[in-house]
Amino acid sequence: MAISICVFCGSRYGADSRFRAAAARLGELAGRARVGLIYGGGHVGLMGAVADAAIAEGGKVTGLIPSRLLEREVGHRAITELIVTKDMFERKQQMIDRADAFVILPGGLGTLDELLEVVTLRQLGYHAKPIVLVNLGGYWDPLAALVDRVIEQKFADPSARTLYRMVDTIEEVLPALGVGQPPAAPLRVARAE
Numbered sequence: 734m735a736i737s738i739c740v741f742c743g744s745r746y747g748a749d750s751r752f753r754a755a756a757a758r759l760g761e762l763a764g765r766a767r768v769g770l771i772y773g774g775g776h777v778g779l780m781g782a783v784a785d786a787a788i789a790e791g792g793k794v795t796g797l798i799p800s801r802l803l804e805r806e807v808g809h810r811a812i813t814e815l816i817v818t819k820d821m822f823e824r825k826q827q828m829i830d831r832a833d834a835f836v837i838l839p840g841g842l843g844t845l846d847e848l849l850e851v852v853t854l855r856q857l858g859y860h861a862k863p864i865v866l867v868n869l870g871g872y873w874d875p876l877a878a879l880v881d882r883v884i885e886q887k888f889a890d891p892s893a894r895t896l897y898r899m900v901d902t903i904e905e906v907l908p909a910l911g912v913g914q915p916p917a918a919p920l921r922v923a924r925a926e
């Protein structure tokens with residue numbers, strides 16, 4: 734496996750049918766690129782769509798789900814590994830620890846919580862892992878506007894905008910993480926004469 738990405742997204746499909754197709758496309762691309770998928774372990778909504786597509790492509794999929802949610806989110810039984818955690822906190826912690834990068838698709842309040850968790854942990858220096866927000870159909874525009882407001886009101890430095898990267902399409906996600914691109918040419922430093 735190249736790297737493992739943790740995908741945060743809705744446990745519902747949402748109103749826009751393009752979201753489901755986009756979630757499946759991300760799973761497909763990750764599976765093909767042999768990028769490991771770490772996610773919330775459910776079989777429902779966009780979460781299930783990403784996982785199903787990654788599995789279909791022979792990808793490695795690790796789901797983490799608290800015992801209490803195992804039934805509500807219909808724990809996915811066909812993934813590579815389903816880890817049952819004690820609670821939501823342990824789930825989120827393990828997802829964060831296991832991932833090399835975070836990818837956020839449209840989602841509900843749980844997704845917002847997860848997104849803000851990884852952004853604020855990065856702000857505080859707990860990790861330096863890339864965070865990619867996929868702004869499908871402008872879904873995250875209000876969040877970007879809120880961050881602007883926070884900065885304008887001096888509750889954060891303008892550098893807060895650099896804690897995450899926003900892309901418009903699924904196809905941009907893996908390249909944004911350096912997957913599927915030729916390795917950078919070795920840096921050659923000329924010798925001093």
Ligand code: AMP
Binds near residue numbers: 743744821840846
């Ligand atoms: P949602 O975006 O609300 O559909 O939820 C997406 C994921 O976030 C699901 O795996 C939920 O279990 C999880 N989630 C829901 N509520 C919370 C919460 N308060 N804190 C952390 N995760 C949550």
